[in-house]
Amino acid sequence: xxxxxxxxxxxxxxxxxxxxxxxxxxxxxxxNPSTVxxxxxxxxxxxxxxxxxxxKAAADLxxxxxxMARALPTGRTHTxxxxxxxxxNPMVFGVIRGxxxxxxxxxxxxxxxxxxxxxxLEAGTIDNIAPSVDGIVLATSRLPDEEILRLAQRKTIVTLxxxxxxxxxxxxxxxxxxxxxxxxxxxxxxRAIAYLGGPSRSWISGRRWEALxxxxxxxxxxxxxxxxxxxxxxxxxxxxxxxxxxxxxxxxAYNDLMAIGLMRAAKAAGVSVPDDLSVVGFDDxxxxxxxxxxxxxxxxxxxxxxxxVARLLAxxxxxxxxxxxxxxxxxxxxxxxxxxxxx
Amino acid sequence: xxxxxxxxxxxxxxxxxxxxxxxxxxxxxxxNPSTVxxxxxxxxxxxxxxxxxxxKAAADLxxxxxxMARALPTGRTHTxxxxxxxxxNPMVFGVIRGxxxxxxxxxxxxxxxxxxxxxxLEAGTIDNIAPSVDGIVLATSRLPDEEILRLAQRKTIVTLxxxxxxxxxxxxxxxxxxxxxxxxxxxxxxRAIAYLGGPSRSWISGRRWEALxxxxxxxxxxxxxxxxxxxxxxxxxxxxxxxxxxxxxxxxAYNDLMAIGLMRAAKAAGVSVPDDLSVVGFDDxxxxxxxxxxxxxxxxxxxxxxxxVARLLAxxxxxxxxxxxxxxxxxxxxxxxxxxxxx
DNA sequence: CTTCGCTTGTCAATCGGTTGCCAAACGAGC
DNA sequence: GCTCGTTTGGCAACCGATTGACAAGCGAAG
Numbered sequence: 001x002x003x004x005x006x007x008x009x010x011x012x013x014x015x016x017x018x019x020x021x022x023x024x025x026x027x028x029x030x031x032n033p034s035t036v037x038x039x040x041x042x043x044x045x046x047x048x049x050x051x052x053x054x055x056k057a058a059a060d061l062x063x064x065x066x067x068m069a070r071a072l073p074t075g076r077t078h079t080x081x082x083x084x085x086x087x088x089n090p091m092v093f094g095v096i097r098g099x100x101x102x103x104x105x106x107x108x109x110x111x112x113x114x115x116x117x118x119x120x121l122e123a124g125t126i127d128n129i130a131p132s133v134d135g136i137v138l139a140t141s142r143l144p145d146e147e148i149l150r151l152a153q154r155k156t157i158v159t160l161x162x163x164x165x166x167x168x169x170x171x172x173x174x175x176x177x178x179x180x181x182x183x184x185x186x187x188x189x190x191r192a193i194a195y196l197g198g199p200s201r202s203w204i205s206g207r208r209w210e211a212l213x214x215x216x217x218x219x220x221x222x223x224x225x226x227x228x229x230x231x232x233x234x235x236x237x238x239x240x241x242x243x244x245x246x247x248x249x250x251x252x253a254y255n256d257l258m259a260i261g262l263m264r265a266a267k268a269a270g271v272s273v274p275d276d277l278s279v280v281g282f283d284d285x286x287x288x289x290x291x292x293x294x295x296x297x298x299x300x301x302x303x304x305x306x307x308x309v310a311r312l313l314a315x316x317x318x319x320x321x322x323x324x325x326x327x328x329x330x331x332x333x334x335x336x337x338x339x340x341x342x343x
Numbered sequence: 344x345x346x347x348x349x350x351x352x353x354x355x356x357x358x359x360x361x362x363x364x365x366x367x368x369x370x371x372x373x374x375n376p377s378t379v380x381x382x383x384x385x386x387x388x389x390x391x392x393x394x395x396x397x398x399k400a401a402a403d404l405x406x407x408x409x410x411m412a413r414a415l416p417t418g419r420t421h422t423x424x425x426x427x428x429x430x431x432n433p434m435v436f437g438v439i440r441g442x443x444x445x446x447x448x449x450x451x452x453x454x455x456x457x458x459x460x461x462x463x464l465e466a467g468t469i470d471n472i473a474p475s476v477d478g479i480v481l482a483t484s485r486l487p488d489e490e491i492l493r494l495a496q497r498k499t500i501v502t503l504x505x506x507x508x509x510x511x512x513x514x515x516x517x518x519x520x521x522x523x524x525x526x527x528x529x530x531x532x533x534r535a536i537a538y539l540g541g542p543s544r545s546w547i548s549g550r551r552w553e554a555l556x557x558x559x560x561x562x563x564x565x566x567x568x569x570x571x572x573x574x575x576x577x578x579x580x581x582x583x584x585x586x587x588x589x590x591x592x593x594x595x596a597y598n599d600l601m602a603i604g605l606m607r608a609a610k611a612a613g614v615s616v617p618d619d620l621s622v623v624g625f626d627d628x629x630x631x632x633x634x635x636x637x638x639x640x641x642x643x644x645x646x647x648x649x650x651x652v653a654r655l656l657a658x659x660x661x662x663x664x665x666x667x668x669x670x671x672x673x674x675x676x677x678x679x680x681x682x683x684x685x686x
Numbered sequence: 687c688t689t690c691g692c693t694t695g696t697c698a699a700t701c702g703g704t705t706g707c708c709a710a711a712c713g714a715g716c
Numbered sequence: 717g718c719t720c721g722t723t724t725g726g727c728a729a730c731c732g733a734t735t736g737a738c739a740a741g742c743g744a745a746g
Contacts, residue, residue: 041704077411109454131362366732389694390694411731
């Protein structure tokens with residue numbers, strides 16, 4: 001009698017969690033674990049019959065490869081990160097949504113990290129997550145260029161609305177929307193436009209201002225910048241005084257949040273929007289909810305999220321490289337906050 | 344001559360990424376790798392002198408332990424997930440922000456997953472991320488109770504605004520806010536209140552309705568429910584007709600988004616808020632931005648996010664268990680959308 | 687001076703996959 | 717029937733950390 005043959009005891013490999021491993025599959029299918037690995041990852045490497053058998057066993061056991069174990073030898077984690085300055089900024093929601101979708105479609109997991117508008121915190125956050133992700137989208141980075149370049153040496157990086165030499169980026173080109181915006185305001189009789197700038201570290205704020213200047217010059221409209229400001233409700237409120245004093249009949253804010261803050265301050269001061277003052281935002285994330293609803297330069301934020309992840313995946317050599325080059329376009333959405341110039 | 348001693352060639356361990364490993368530290372400090380591990384993770388296990396030396400070496404090399412490699416033997420990934428039905432629901436922003444903060448403070452990474460309001464997709468999403476996280480917060484789950492119980496067997500779970508037998512949860516108790524709300528409306532002369540319910544799968548919508556009924560009974564005010572509705576702007580808009588036809592002079596919506604939709608439809612129909620109709624929301628996420636601004640039952644969403652992560656960590660035995668028990672309270676925030684009853 | 691007991695560091699196995707290398711098996715062509 | 721070339725599957729090392737078991741080192745007590 002073979003008392004070395006146990007009745008029903010543990011096979012020697014202790015089960016930590018309920019998850020099935022390739023060893024379980026191998027046993028069930030009667031093959032070597034390495035054969036299981038090949039069958040599942042390298043199509044054609046094993047015979048069709050064996051592969052079929054293994055796939056069936058995997059399905060029976062509801063097998064999901066442990067991402068950690070897989071990441072160790074390959075160095076690829078199948079995880080991407082989006083780093084944002086401020087999670088509560090509605091602009092990032094759309095980006096995150098698009099990124100999440102593109103990532104999960106490619107079998108990648110998305111991690112969100114917040115740097116709370118602080119450059120040093122951002123660097124620390126990135127250091128923390130870097131080892132466990134394959135690539136990073138810097139959505140609203142406040143880091144200096146050289147720091148981004150340094151990071152890019154260690155990790156695949158894509159920037160959003162930020163141009164750094166040699167780093168792939170996804171940019172929403174403000175020109176089309178701004179051009180339509182200035183035309184719209186000029187048609188309404190406005191002759192002086194104020195721009196409420198965003199944070200000085202924001203690359204895209206500068207681009208928006210440039211586009212505005214350019215379009216205004218072409219139309220013969222005066223523009224001037226007021227700023228920098230905090231890209232928040234409070235920032236917009238705080239800037240109202242100066243904007244109003246400037247004599248501008250239309251104010252273009254760096255983003256919707258600031259525009260809303262401005263409208264609020266205007267209301268408190270008894271200034272009517274749009275009768276006394278026209279207000280415009282950027283990003284078009286909230287304009288629809290307000291009353292008066294907000295005219296805004298719309299960008300396809302979801303598309304930007306999707307595309308930034310696609311760029312990342314392309315760099316990683318992960319998927320069909322349908323190099324969708326070129327900047328993302330913007331368009332004007334006219335709502336109630338813009339009206340004829342009072343003058 | 345010892346030609347076995349190479350001049351400056353590779354030490355045998357190839358460097359995959361730039362990241363330093365405990366082997367590098369061990370070499371630099373002249374100790375065994377396992378000593379490095381203990382020095383960094385088990386305070387007191389090695390002599391103060393050795394620990395000091397090792398910490399210095401680690402700092403010199405800018406060492407960050409590879410989370411994957413660490414997760415493999417321990418089974419602990421130092422990652423938590425928040426699963427939400429819809430990323431664009433502003434209610435989840437606050438939750439995510441709080442959760443992110445609590446997690447990163449404890450040295451954990453946060454993963455956000457979206458189930459797009461679909462129960463089956465939610466289950467699939469969770470299956471996907473489960474192997475790589477230590478615990479999961481179900482923020483707005485649409486899963487049936489038994490499914491959640493099944494998941495809880497495999498993974499540590501905390502629910503948010505959802506009570507399932509035996510599962511730890513973080514609940515915002517609507518009673519205090521609702522009680523104040525009904526008092527407020529009664530004082531304004533309202534005698535009939537309509538409640539616009541949320542999705543039928545939403546546990547918290549039922550709780551809010553119950554609290555409303557209870558408070559209304561005590562005050563001798565009539566209430567009735569209209570629903571279920573989609574918890575969105577559109578859902579609120581669509582419900583306006585019925586709400587208005589009901590003869591109620593005040594409408595309480597399941598959340599702010601629906602309240603805003605309702606106000607919009609009211610405006611389009613020439614019904615003035617608050618003169619003809621008082622409108623109230625829940626969660627207090629957007630009310631401040633609108634005009635008229637929205638009266639809402641405020642819940643500390645950030646606190647809920649923080650607390651749900653704390654619960655998770657406590658269950659995982661990860662941090663100081665300051666069992667902050669008891670539901671989260673709510674309070675009424677009175678703004679412009681409520682006024683005297685027109686009757 | 688010896689022994690005991692405690693501290694401190696080392697060895698080696700392990701987590702769950704991946705992959706280079708090699709050998710067995712198999713089919714085809716002579 | 718034999719040889720050759722190609723599939724196909726197995727063995728074992730490896731990724732970077734953790735950890736149980738154990739031995740060396742050390743001081744103190746007898």
